[in-house]
Amino acid sequence: MAPFELATPGSLQQAIGLLDPEDPDIRPVGGGTAVMLMMKAGVLRPTRLVSLRGIEPVYSQVSIGTNGELQIGGLTRLATLEHSHLVKEGWPLLTRTLRTLSNVRVRNVATIGGNLGHADPHMDLPPVLTALGARVTVTGPQGERTFPVEQLCTGYYETVLARDELISRVIVPPQANRPAAYMKVTTRAAHDWPALGVAVVLDMQGEQIRTANVIVGAATDKPTRLSGAEAVLKGAVPDDAMLRRAGEAGAAELDIVGDPHGSASYKKHLLTVYLGRAVRIALDASARKDHA
Numbered sequence: 102m103a104p105f106e107l108a109t110p111g112s113l114q115q116a117i118g119l120l121d122p123e124d125p126d127i128r129p130v131g132g133g134t135a136v137m138l139m140m141k142a143g144v145l146r147p148t149r150l151v152s153l154r155g156i157e158p159v160y161s162q163v164s165i166g167t168n169g170e171l172q173i174g175g176l177t178r179l180a181t182l183e184h185s186h187l188v189k190e191g192w193p194l195l196t197r198t199l200r201t202l203s204n205v206r207v208r209n210v211a212t213i214g215g216n217l218g219h220a221d222p223h224m225d226l227p228p229v230l231t232a233l234g235a236r237v238t239v240t241g242p243q244g245e246r247t248f249p250v251e252q253l254c255t256g257y258y259e260t261v262l263a264r265d266e267l268i269s270r271v272i273v274p275p276q277a278n279r280p281a282a283y284m285k286v287t288t289r290a291a292h293d294w295p296a297l298g299v300a301v302v303l304d305m306q307g308e309q310i311r312t313a314n315v316i317v318g319a320a321t322d323k324p325t326r327l328s329g330a331e332a333v334l335k336g337a338v339p340d341d342a343m344l345r346r347a348g349e350a351g352a353a354e355l356d357i358v359g360d361p362h363g364s365a366s367y368k369k370h371l372l373t374v375y376l377g378r379a380v381r382i383a384l385d386a387s388a389r390k391d392h393a
């Protein structure tokens with residue numbers, strides 16, 4: 102491994118000052134779980150790593166704002182979120198998703214900022230946060246900006262972030278009584294990387310779906326909204342035929358890319374089956390007041 106400088110700033114502003122908008126070899130590090138793998142694989146050879154560990158206490162608070170939204174500090178560890186009672190009670194979809202995200206060793210150190218900043222299209226949280234309508238706040242030399250998580254990823258390991266911007270907060274609207282589910286399809290252990298991930302959050306009017314958010318992960322170069330499937334679900338009272346149609350619409354609208362976890366045709370088939378299954382599970386869990 103090539104030698105590199107390890108900077109340990111004591112404030113967010115100092116950390117930002119140590120980054121360089123022009124230099125891709127200077128990187129921030131949250132938990133370091135992805136950074137270390139990239140370094141071992143030789144795809145990242147940093148000249149400087151900016152550790153965020155020293156400022157973690159200030160940016161790792163989990164609280165509920167006055168408007169009922171969940172406020173998550175950008176350096177919050179995934180295990181903290183997983184075990185948060187606030188999250189479990191108000192955003193059970195997040196708690197359940199976290200339980201099968203990687204393993205306990207990774208969750209104990211990985212941060213939500215690092216998770217979103219990594220922009221691997223196979224990750225479990227981005228589709229779920231997008232379906233819940235979450236926003237992300239990033240801080241840079243010019244101050245803060247906040248935008249939907251949906252706009253963060255632009256392609257494989259690419260985001261809209263400047264190289265000297267840091268994810269400082271994630272804001273999640275109340276899950277409230279919206280039926281919601283995330284189906285993580287793995288080919289080996291349940292906590293393995295997904296061959297496909299489907300997140301569904303529904304807004305209901307009685308038995309009828311008023312609107313649906315359907316986001317798929319591990320299928321293309323970034324988490325992707327399935328507008329065609331959403332259109333089929335909108336206004337419908339779910340039955341097997343309609344759910345199958347929604348799955349087929351989702352599979353048809355996407356140019357799915359194969360990877361070591363599954364071929365494109367396998368993922369396409371998974372989507373036709375699991376999209377409807379996610380809707381069913383969301384509705385069943387909601388009826389039991391136990392969101393999936």
Ligand SMILES: Cc1cc2nc3c(=O)[nH]c(=O)nc-3n(C[C@H](O)[C@H](O)[C@H](O)COP(=O)(O)OP(=O)(O)OC[C@H]3O[C@@H](n4cnc5c(N)ncnc54)[C@H](O)[C@@H]3O)c2cc1C
Nearest residue numbers: 131132133134135136203212214215216218219224225268
């Ligand atoms: C064995 C293993 C299995 C895994 N399985 C899964 C899985 O099943 N599902 C899944 O979703 N994920 C999985 N992962 C990925 C894991 O979720 C990520 O590695 C982790 O979330 C990254 O968080 P981190 O804090 O360690 O990021 P880091 O490694 O610190 O950083 C990752 C990237 O984000 C940047 N970054 C770090 N912090 C910030 C910030 N605050 N603002 C902006 N950019 C930042 C870094 O510069 C780097 O480019 C797995 C990882 C491992 C090692």
